[in-house]
Amino acid sequence: MDFARRTLLGQMARLTAGAALVPLSSLANAGINDQPPRREGDSSKRYAMLIDLRQCIGCQACTVSCHIENEAPLGSFRTIVSQYEVENEDTGDIATMMLPRLCNHCEAPPCVPVCPVQATYQREDGIVVVNNEACVGCAYCVQACPYDARFINEKTQTADKCTFCAHRLDVGLLPACVESCVGGARIIGDIRDPDSQISRMMAEHHDDLMVLKPEQGTSPHVFYLGMDERFVTRPLADPAIWDVRDNEGKEIGYEFAGH
C-alpha cells in the first residue's frame, strides 16, 4: 500500500510542479474559503525557490542566517533543514537525507483565505506575507498551513513566517538563507523571466522537480531537485530526538533516543 501510494504521490508531485508554471486565473470575487485578491508587490514577477538537494550538506547555515536576519525567537524557525538517517533494509547501507523546509509561497495558500482580518495576504509577486500590526494572533493560519511553516512569534504575539526575505528582495538583495548557503543549493528568482537562473534550471530539470504534499492542492512554489518521493509527504520515520529537562522541568538540551 505504502509503495503504491508514495509512487502515486511522487507522480502527482511532478505533475503539480508543472502545473504551477501556468499562472492561475484571477481569484477575485472570493467565495467562502476562496483566495482573496492579491495586493502589493510587482505583478510582473513571480518569485519561487528551487532547492537542489544534491548540493545541500545540512550545515544549517540557512537556519542560522535566517534566524539572525529575521530575529525569530529562540526555538522558532522560519526555515530549518530537517535531517533523517535513512537505512536501506536490504543492504544495511546508511545515508543522510537533508530536507530544507520553509514557507512554500503556494499559488493557492490555504493560510490566506482563513485570516479573519486580512492581515496575511499574498503579494502580486506570489510572496505570502503577514502584516503583524493587523494580525490579531488567532493562529487560524498556523492551523491551516499543511507545512508547519507558520508559528506564533512569542515576542510579537502575532503570526510569523518566511517572507522569502521580501525586504531584501525589494532592494535587490538575496534572501539570507540563499546568501549564506555554502553549497549554492537554494536558488531564488522570478519564474516569469525565462532567462533567470531558476527558470533555466526548472526548464532543464522539469521532470525531476518535486513539491511537498502535492495532494493538498496548494501548488507550492518551492521546488525540490534530487528529492526522494518518500519524503514528499509526512515521512514515515521514527522520531528520535527528545528534549532533556532538569528536575525543575527546565530544558537543558537534546539527546538522541537510545544513546
Add this chain to the structure above:
Amino acid sequence: MSLLATEILTPRYELAWYPWAVQYFFMIAISYSALMLSLPGLVFRRERFLPLARLALLVAVTCTLVGPVALLADLHQPARFWHFYASPAPWSWMSIGAVLLPPYVVLTILYGYFAWRPALVTRGAEGQGWDAKLARLLCLGNWQTPQLAVIVFGALAALFACGIMLYTGAEIAILASRPLWNTNWLPVMFVLTGLIAASGLVMLLNRLMAGANADVYRQGLKVILVAILGAAVVAATWFIQGMTGYSPSVQAALESVRHNPDWTAIAAWALSAGVVLFLVTVAMLRAPKWQRWAWLLGLLAIHMGWAFRWLVLMEVQTVAKNTAGYYHLAVEAGSYGLLGIIGTFGLWLAVLLIIDILVPWRDVNNARSATY
C-alpha cells in the same frame, strides 16, 4: 527497496490554540443547545416544557455571556479584536463568525430579559426589600412587557444560533491541513455533543437549583437519547466511509490510534463513555424511579461534551503535520492552561449566581396575567 528512516533533527512546535479554544467551543455549544431546549416552553408555549425552558434559558444566557470571554482570551492579541470589524474578510469562516456572534449574544440576552421581566415586575411590586428595589431597577421603567417580544427575540436568537452551529463547525472542518478535522461530519458531531452536554447541565441544575423536577429529568434524558443515537450514527457513517472508500480523516484517526497509546486510551474511553451514557439513559427512561439520579448522568453528559472538544481541538494539534511522532501537549498551570480552564468555569459560576440573585428565573410563566 525499503527504507528505515529516523528523524534526527526537527524543531518542536508549540500548540497554537490554547485550552481557551476548548472553553469557547464548549460554552457556545451549550449556549446554542440550551437555547434550542428553551424554545418549546417559551417560544412555542407548551406548558409541559416550561420547567425545562426555565432552566435551559438560564443555562443559555449564562454560557452566552461567558463563551465570548474565552474566545477573546484565545487570541494572542485580544486588544485587537476590533480588527475583526475594521477589516472583515467575508471569505473566512472566522470572520463570518465574528459578525454572527455579537447579534447572537445580544438577541439571547434580550430573549432572556423579556422572558424574565414579568417575574421581575411581580417581585418589584412585592415590597420594599433590596431585592424588590433591584427588581424595579432591572425593569427599566414602568411599561408592559410585550408578549410577542419573547417569541420574536427567541426565534431570532434561534436563527443566529444556527449560524453559530454552522460557523463553529465549518471553521474547523475546512482545514485540509489536519485530516482529522477535515470532515463534514465534524460540525454535526459538535452540535450533537453540544446537545448532550446542555441536557446534562440542565439536569444537574434541575437537581441543584430547581427542586429536581421529574419532567425536566425525563425530557432531558430523551434529548440525550436522541443525540447519542445521532452521534452513534454519525460516527458509524464516518467510519464506514473511511473503510469503503478513501477518507483522509478516518485514515489519520486509525493511524493515530494504532501508533499512539494515548490515542488508543482516548478512543477506548470515548467509546465506553458513549455506551454507558446510552445504556443508563435507556434504563432510566424505562424505569422512572431511577430518574432522580439523572443529574449524576448529567455529569457524564457534560464530561462527554467537554472531552470531545478537548480531543478534537487539543489532542489533534499534537499530531505533527510534517515531522515524525507527536508534539507534547503540556497543560501549564497559568492562564494559558489550567487557570484558563478553571477560570472560565469560575466565571460561569459567578454569572450563574449573580443572575440567580438578581432574577426570579424560577417564576417565568406563560400565563397572560403575569405579563401585565
